Amino acid sequence: MRFFVFFILTEMDEMETQTMVFTTPPVKQGEAEEEEYAYYERVAMDLFIVVSPIILIVGLVGNSLTLIIMNRHLHRYSSVSIYLSALAISDSLVLILDFINNWFKYQLNLHLLKMDESFCKFHRFFFTVIFTTSSWLVLAVSFERLIAVWFPLQAKRLCTTKTARITCCVLPIVALLSYAYKIPGWHLDEVNNCNMHPRFKDFEEQVGPWLSAVLYSYLPIIILVVINGLIIFKLKRMASKRDKMMTLTEKSSAHERR
Numbered sequence: 001m002r003f004f005v006f007f008i009l010t011e012m013d014e015m016e017t018q019t020m021v022f023t024t025p026p027v028k029q030g031e032a033e034e035e036e037y038a039y040y041e042r043v044a045m046d047l048f049i050v051v052s053p054i055i056l057i058v059g060l061v062g063n064s065l066t067l068i069i070m071n072r073h074l075h076r077y078s079s080v081s082i083y084l085s086a087l088a089i090s091d092s093l094v095l096i097l098d099f100i101n102n103w104f105k106y107q108l109n110l111h112l113l114k115m116d117e118s119f120c121k122f123h124r125f126f127f128t129v130i131f132t133t134s135s136w137l138v139l140a141v142s143f144e145r146l147i148a149v150w151f152p153l154q155a156k157r158l159c160t161t162k163t164a165r166i167t168c169c170v171l172p173i174v175a176l177l178s179y180a181y182k183i184p185g186w187h188l189d190e191v192n193n194c195n196m197h198p199r200f201k202d203f204e205e206q207v208g209p210w211l212s213a214v215l216y217s218y219l220p221i222i223i224l225v226v227i228n229g230l231i232i233f234k235l236k237r238m239a240s241k242r243d244k245m246m247t248l249t250e251k252s253s254a255h256e257r258r
Contacts, residue, residue, distance in 0.1 A: 045106060052103045059095045063088035079164035080144060086168040087137040090130050097127045113194035117187055120194035125182040128212060129175040135220040136171045140164075142227045149234045178215055182208075 066088040070081035101123060104110040113120045148155045185200035196204045 049103065049107050052099060056095050056099045060092055063092045077161055079159050079161050080141060082161055082164035082168060083137055083141045083144070087134060087141075090134040090137060093130045094127070094134060097123060097130065101127075114188065114192050117194075120188055121183055121186045124186045124194065125179060128179050128182065128216075129172065132175045132178070132212070132216045133172050135216050136175075137168070139220055139223055139227075140167050140171070142224055146227050146231055149231050175215070178211070 067085055069075065070078075070085045070088075075081040101112060104112055113123060144155075144159045147158050151158070181200065181203070185196050185204060186194060187197050189195045
């Protein structure tokens with residue numbers, strides 16, 4: 001609607017310039033577009049300032065409840081509870097690190113990354129490591145489901161709490177090694193901004209985004225689609241076999257469903 005009104009007013013201005021003489025100079029098209037862009041930028045910033053704390057609070061409360069439930073006696077010795085507990089911690093760290101950087105900067109005008117070079121290096125490096133680890137923890141849970149569906153007899157031997165603990169330790173280490181180049185790369189430049197050092201800038205701009213995208217997004221998505229596809233295929237196949245083997249008695253039917 002705002003764009004439509006802007007378009008009508010622009011057309012009216014063009015018509016008036018052909019029929020009358022302005023007493024004041026007309027507003028240039030470029031200036032109007034800049035004002036339009038600035039308006040939507042302010043709206044987006046206001047939404048971010050309001051919504052960001054809500055997302056943080058809801059996320060932290062939900063992750064805290066996950067930790068409480070997963071560490072009760074009933075679930076404590078389950079491998080899935082270890083994965084979900086680690087995922088809750090990593091997701092909480094992602095929320096906190098993103099909030100203290102962006103919300104503090106836009107709302108409180110407090111640029112934490114400019115205050116200390118160590119924090120600049122830590123935030124740029126550790127934030128990437130954490131959100132990459134979160135993606136692979138989701139995959140670890142999916143792998144367990146795949147094993148339970150395709151190899152149910154081996155599930156007790158493969159899906160153990162020991163395996164889950166080892167996986168939760170290995171995944172962050174792999175992410176740390178993958179993004180280790182960021183530690184010497186980030187620094188405070190001459191105007192005190194947290195930027196990539198000129199020696200590493202070309203690598204960060206050309207290779208860095210692809211490395212992060214593959215490890216965090218593209219590869220996990222592909223693997224997740226394949227795993228879920230295999231799970232769906234196996235479940236449908238098992239359901240088809242079950243329907244063929246079911247007898248007419250209610251007792252047998254209930255047994256097969258279990």
